[in-house]
Structures are given as structure tokens and as C-alpha cells.
Amino acid sequence: MSPSLERRPPVMADVATRAGVSHQTVSRVLNDHPNVRAETRARVLEAINELGYRRNMVARALVTRHTRTLGVVSFDTTLYGPASTVYGIEQAARAAGYFVSMVSLKTIDTAGVRDALGYLAEQSVDGIVVVAPQRSAAPALADVPTDIPVVAVEGSHAGEVSVVSVDQIEGARLATRHLLDLGHETVWHVAGPSDWLEADGRIEGWSEVLTAEGRPVPELLSGDWSPRSGYEAGLRLAATPGVTAVFVANDQMALGALRAFAELGVRVPEQISIVGFDDIPESEFFTPPLTTIRQDFGAVGKYSIEVLLRQMEAGAEWSHERHVVPPRFVARASTAPFRA
Amino acid sequence: MSPSLERRPPVMADVATRAGVSHQTVSRVLNDHPNVRAETRARVLEAINELGYRRNMVARALVTRHTRTLGVVSFDTTLYGPASTVYGIEQAARAAGYFVSMVSLKTIDTAGVRDALGYLAEQSVDGIVVVAPQRSAAPALADVPTDIPVVAVEGSHAGEVSVVSVDQIEGARLATRHLLDLGHETVWHVAGPSDWLEADGRIEGWSEVLTAEGRPVPELLSGDWSPRSGYEAGLRLAATPGVTAVFVANDQMALGALRAFAELGVRVPEQISIVGFDDIPESEFFTPPLTTIRQDFGAVGKYSIEVLLRQMEAGAEWSHERHVVPPRFVARASTAPFRA
DNA sequence: GCAGGAGATGTGAACGCTAACAAGAGAGTA
């Protein structure tokens, strides 16, 4: 416990002494500065090895004024979508040489997002990605600290920030058109929670196609993304006469609906066709395998980092960008032509 | 672009000047030091507000020698298990006032884990949680830098590090016993990839019960956790005579097996009973709803942070701990008594 | 009325690194 006994990890000066050079030369070697004699460099590297020296990034960050760390604010990373997005972000960030500091919110609200941004700002992150698909997160993004670049993923594009997102409206159009093309008179929709922008976009694409085709727009059902809420919606739909085609806002709810139909003896796709959204790894093995809309979460992560890095480089004169990732229709066995 | 124009964020000295005190007094206010006159404190807080000052944690970390950041090394956070564990860790860490710096590996190997640990050490994280359920990660944990506390989650307990994990063996026992109790002669097993410790544990618990009960131990099938690999195993099992009960090492593979059986007209649970593992949110809505073993990932996250913090506090004289979270049997509709 | 002590505040020196500048050595040129 005496101070002389508890050995501190070696610092640059220790390496310098050992190699018989100045600490600055050690710094030059570490930073690949060209003007160092090969022999000197070798000597320094040897000393580094012998001492097991590791550079202190905190001290480095203090003087360089950047931490090579990006902040990620997210919500419920247990869900497949957010989890995949965050994974994509992390991979892309590390490929670009950045660390990722995570904050996942339990509930998303303005105060929560603002706090998270504040924390990350204190940590001097070089940039922030906010995965905040709820409308209530938008106000917090409005008064984000101006000195630090921010990119929103799946966020509202109204604000001052750049946005990267999957084209939800187009995805919903694909789903709805597919069902109409199969000869169904109209398409019912089980939407996501009303606060979610993704839920909005899917409703919009759905109703847009129906209206354009002059079809009746059935009453909207909605759930909370969970299989259970899909199950309940399924029970309601099965009890409603005339339902032959349903577009469910995500695969988990679609699973619940499938379960409800199975229990009530409603055959899919013979009696009712179902299209989901997301293409989670399980969908292909549902009973029946689910026709759905695939979102490329990896691409979203990649682009969000790309946009963020560009913004960081641009410094003061950055301009908001908007990047939209196209969804893809995936045909499986849960949809079939309408038979009267 | 002129240096006078690009304004830096305010620092402690700016606040001090504005409030008419020394920087040290500002520091005291920020750190809730008791010996500050109420009026002075108010003046400082006002100045902080007016200037929009935010403390620079990097500078703080340099002198206090801790960053209040924990490192988390993980693998494929797209899978439900790892994602949930990481989420639990993140929540627990933040509740304890720590940030989380994430590194998710694409492939897990000794070099990858070692690199990740090295990076995190350079970042001066105060502690590290390694979620590395593969055996190949173990060697990297052996020569972890001694100056920084590490906890392994679902990792090998052979090494020098503390381990928090779900009792896989017991889970497998519960599943196997349940099937035997239903009158099945023996139980087949679809295992996870051979490099995974969790796969091992489940095999061990399964074969242990069969052996103890004097039942034949059928040939082992195995997959890679994916629904597709479960589907393929299912096809093989359906073609094997005498199979009446199957314990599948995770729910996703169980889903694949259910699909295979459905396609071949094998009825579950009438002809074959199936038990899964994990209890993912979807399982309850499979066709039929899946009997499975629940893992409490939230608890794992919570305990891992608890153990880590304790170890950080203990400093040099820490001792390895081992915390085991019990699994829970969840009865649903995919299992039924054996009928000859 | 003054020693002693507690409370409030300030001063200087770290923390471990990089940036900016300085300086010495050797090569090339007139």
C-alpha cells in the first residue's frame, strides 16, 4: 500500500528514458511521424514492448481535442430493428477508427434524449448518432448542442439534423400494392404505436395506395410491435367480415396475427393473406413463411456513419443531408390470390 | 476561420472569471464540496448557466485516473441473447453512473478479443465486461491486462476472471426431465455450434439426465443457432424412426424444426414433442406455442455489473467470483405425453 | 484582547500527451 509499491503503468517518459530519447520522439514514433531515423524508431518500439507501454488516449484527447469516440443514443436495443441498426453503426464506426459510447434509453422522451446528448457532450464525443424513431424525440434534437455533429436515424426530418432512414412509405406501398395485385378488394392494416414515425410512414404508404386505386380504406387497427398485440389484432380481424388481406406493420405482430388465425381455424393464405415488415430472421420459418418487406439495417448503420463523418469533416459549414435506404419486397407463402 | 472568431466552449476559468471566484471554487461547486458559501455557490451556478458551461470529463479523467466508463466486448449483438445481455449491462452500468463503450466483434477469436481489450485499455476504461460465449475467447481472457478488472459473461470459468452466467446445465436438465416425465423413452438433442460454451452446457445437462435415468443417448444433431439449421435438423429427425421428443438448444432452431415438421405433416406435439431454450418474445406465438427454458438476461447484465463494481472497489485484493443465474422452465403447447 | 480553530477561498503544481519552435548535425553548393 505504500506509494512506492503500487506501480503505475508506464508513461511516455518512461519509454523515452529507456530508449535514450526524448518523450517527443516517442510521440513521433507512435504517431508515424516520417522524420525519425529507422534505428531510433526501432529502439523506441523495443522499449515500448519491454515496458508493455500503452498510450493514454485520455491525455491525448485532452490536447488534440477529439476523442475518436462517437456517441450512440438508442431505444430498447432488445428489438431486432434497433439492435441491428446499432450493430451496423458500431461496425461502421470501428471500421472508420472510432469507438462507440452507447446510451440506451428505457423510455424515450424529450428529457431523456436531451440528458443523453448532454452526457455524451460532456464526454467530448466527436459526433452523435441518435436512433430515435419516436416523434417525441424530435424536440430534443432541435436544441442539440451546435458544436457537435449529429445524425438522426429513422428520425423526423423536420429538424436541423441530417437523417438516414429506410423509406417506410415506399415499403408500405410495396406491401399494399402486392396485395391489391393479387386481386384483393382492399387491405387492412395493423399499425405500430402512434408515437413512432415508422408507424406513421407505413400508414401513409398504405392509405396512399388504397386511395390512389379508389379502394375503401378500412378502419385502422394498431398494436405496440409485440407479438401479443398482433395476436389481439388478429382476433379482431378474424371476427370482422370481409377481411381477406392484411398488411401488418412488423413481423412480430404478424406472427401474433398468424397465431390468432391458426387458433380460430382461419387458413393463411387461403382465406386471409398477410404481409409483414422487417424480415426478421425468423419470418422465413413462420407457419406459413411470411411475405414481408426487408429493411437493410446494416446499410442504415453504414450510411449514418458516412454522413456523420462527412459532417465532422465539414466542420462549421455542414449542411443537412438526407439519405434514404430503399426497402425490398420478399415474397413467401403467407399471401395468395383472392378467391371469392 | 480566424482564430479569434472560432469560439471555444467555455472552460472552468471562464466561469470563475464571470462569477468573480477562482477556478478551484468552481470545481468545488461542481463536485458538491461542502465548504462553499451558499451565496458563492449560487453565483457560480448562475455563471455556469449563463455561459452554458459543461465540464470537460476528459480533463477530469486525466487527473482522477478514472473515466467512469466501462468497456463491453460482445459478439453479434443481433442475436436476441447477446443483445438482451448487452442491454441489461448497459442499463445496470448507467444506473451505477457509468458509461458504456461497446466493441462488437464480427468473428470471435483470440486475436479479436485481445485487440478489443487492448483498445479499451488504451481508452482507460475503469472495467470491462466480456460477453464471449465461445471457447475460443478464453485464451485471450487469460492474459488480460492485470491492472483492469474484467468480468466474463457466459464465459469459461477456467481462467482468472470472474464469471456471471445462466446455469445452462440445469436448464438442459429441466428440459430433458420434462420430456422424460411425459413418458418419452428418450430425448433427442439439436445442439448449438460446437465452439459455444452454452452449447456444451446444454449437451452436458441433457446427456447427464439421460444417463442417470438409464435411457439410450441418441446421436447428437447440431446447428448454428439459426432457424435454417434447425429446419435442416428437423428434416433429419422426421426421417429418423422412433423420434418422439426433441430438446433443441435454442428457440430459433426450434422454430426451424417446427417448420420442417409442419411441412412433412408431422404433428407437434401429438407425434413429436419439442422443447426450446431462451424464451424469445416470439416463442409464445409459434405454431404451436413453444415450451422452453427462459434465461433472465436482464439479471445476467445486472449481476455482471455488480460483480465488476465490487472488483473495481476491491482493487488489488479482489478474488474471482462466480455468479450463476437459474433458468426457468416455461410450459406451453409444444410438448405432450407420449402416446404409443 | 488574543490564541486557536474552523470555514471559505486562492495558488501552484501535477496528470500524460501533442504542438510549436529551437537547435544541432550532416550534405550539397558556390
Added chain:
DNA sequence: TACTCTCTTGTTAGCGTTCACATCTCCTGC
């Protein structure tokens, strides 16, 4: 030979905090 130029290395001064210590003020008690 002297002069410049380039290459290599060293020296000094921060970055924005906290820590250790010094100082000043005011109160208490004899």
C-alpha cells in the same frame, strides 16, 4: 570555407481539470 537546406532530435508550453497546500476571515472562549 562558408552558407543554406534538410533531416533529426530536444525543449517548452499548454490542453482543462483536481489535489495539496497556503492564506485569509471570522468566530469562540478564556
